[in-house]
Amino acid sequence: MMPMRSHRCSKKNNMAINLESFLLALEQEVINYHTPVVDLIAAQTHDPFKILVATILSARTKDETTARASRRLFNEATDIHALAGLSEERIRELIKPVGFFNNKAKYLHRLPDALKSYVDKVPDELDELLKLPGVGRKTANLVLSVAFDKPAICVDTHVHRIMNIRGFVNTKNPEVTEMALRKILPVKYWKKVNSLLVVFGQAICKPVGPQCDCCLFEQDCPKNGVTPRRVKSKDTDTVKFISWNVNGLRAVEKKGFVDIVKGSGADIFAVQETRVWPEQLSDELKNIPGYSNYFAKAKKRGYSGVAVYTRRKPLNVTTGIGVDQFDDEGRVLTLEFADFFLTNVYFPNAQHGLKRINYKIKFNNALFEYVKQLAVKKTTIICGDFNVAHKAIDLANPEANEKNPGFSIEERNWMDRFIGAGWVDTFRIFNQEPGQYSWWSYRFNARSKNIGWRIDYFIINENSKSRLYSADILTDIPGSDHCPVQMELKTAIEG
Ligand code: SF4
DSSP: OOOOOOOOOOOOOOOSOOHHHHHHHHHHHGGGSOOOHHHHHHHHHOOHHHHHHHHHHHTTSOHHHHHHHHHHHHHHOSSHHHHHTSOHHHHHHHHTTSTTHHHHHHHHHHHHHHHGGGTTSOOOSHHHHTTSTTOOHHHHHHHHHHHHOOOOOOOOHHHHHHHHHTTSOOOSSHHHHHHHHHHHSOGGGTTTHHHHHHHHHHHTSOSSSOOGGGOTTTTTOOOTTOOOOOOOOTTOOEEEEEEEEOSOHHHHHTTTHHHHHHHHOOSEEEEEOOOSOGGGOOHHHHOOTTOEEEEEOOSSTTSOOEEEEESSOOSEEEESOSOHHHHTTOOEEEEEETTEEEEEEEOOOOOGGGTTHHHHHHHHHHHHHHHHHHHHHSOEEEEEEOSOOOSGGGBSOTGGGTTSTTSOHHHHHHHHHHHHTTEEEHHHHHOOOSSOOSEEOSGGGTTTTTOEEOOEEEEEEGGGGGGEEEEEEOTTOOSSSBOOEEEEEESSSOO
């Protein structure tokens, strides 16, 4: 078992701090935090082969999952020769469900051949490591520092994120961060900066809802681009909802979906554009521990579809809105709970040339009538991909998109009428800033440049507004061209 020791909340007064002082303080701070899995495997085995394999497995994967997958794999592949005896399929079975397990199985299957040029040994030079399958700069640097004790800076998502949050660098991607750190980071910290920031990033400065309220560095941290978690008072009981257009549930499964749901803390996790029939789901997608699941599927295979994973047992589940023309596309799923309805919706796309605008507006109107009836009875939440940016502030280039699907006058007018009829866009209650987006095109590096659209929403009926606790966009979660959005609702006060 991994020694998992919990951290304690240790906010102290710690004014203006430079990079070295920050790392010195961090070293003291994380002494009792859990050890990152690759460091642990290094300490236990001192084996460059196992360190390399564990590092490949650890990308986009939680430490606990990496530790379990590594154990299963190393039981059968004790060394490079034993790995050569395993089929790609067997490797896949052993390492599942680490993120991108299909690709990683391919890389590991090719690894023994690739290492032949190095007499079956893991090379200890960056350029040589980079020639191995599945090895990028991050992996190569980690192997150099952990397995060979060489000065190398491994910049993973935590190092990149936290160095930017703290303002020590101002960079767009991990590679540029590595180059920037090479200039400013004392060499004695090159090897350890990764494990320091990984444990700190997992425990306190988390990608979603960093715990600034109990962070040692709270007073001097510029918190660049950060939305800190909100601290609940003891008597505030809330329900946490997450909604995400996953752009294919089976595709996002390979990118760590199950771990994302498990680690999200969501009571209710709604997804859109599942593009799957329930009977096609893997066991992992059917059995996320603690969650039951409900699906609305399209008649057409591989198209549309929505689902809800929930830790609370619903009283009733309804698929569709009672109109065949729309229900055939599997776009709506409603769960009724004691004190609220949740309607999870994947709105149609108006499509290029607004070819489907009439269908979309008819769908929107039918949905409008449907949720109106629900809101008469109790708090009603509508979440999902609305496929429209409501206002100019909700997309990066409003002028250029005025006639395009997702920002056409017809779609915006409908949204105006809908919101005007007594519904609340929850995110804008808490955040009126521009540049807040939930979807980015895959083209032109749009996400890294934040050229995006806010088209995913949590909407609540106005009479229940007093129950709102928070609403956020979880931009740090990769895996789809959308990121998840989140809302918390108080349960203590009835709507
Ligand atoms: S963003 Fe918050 S949690 Fe992260 S270092 Fe700054 S104060 Fe600490």
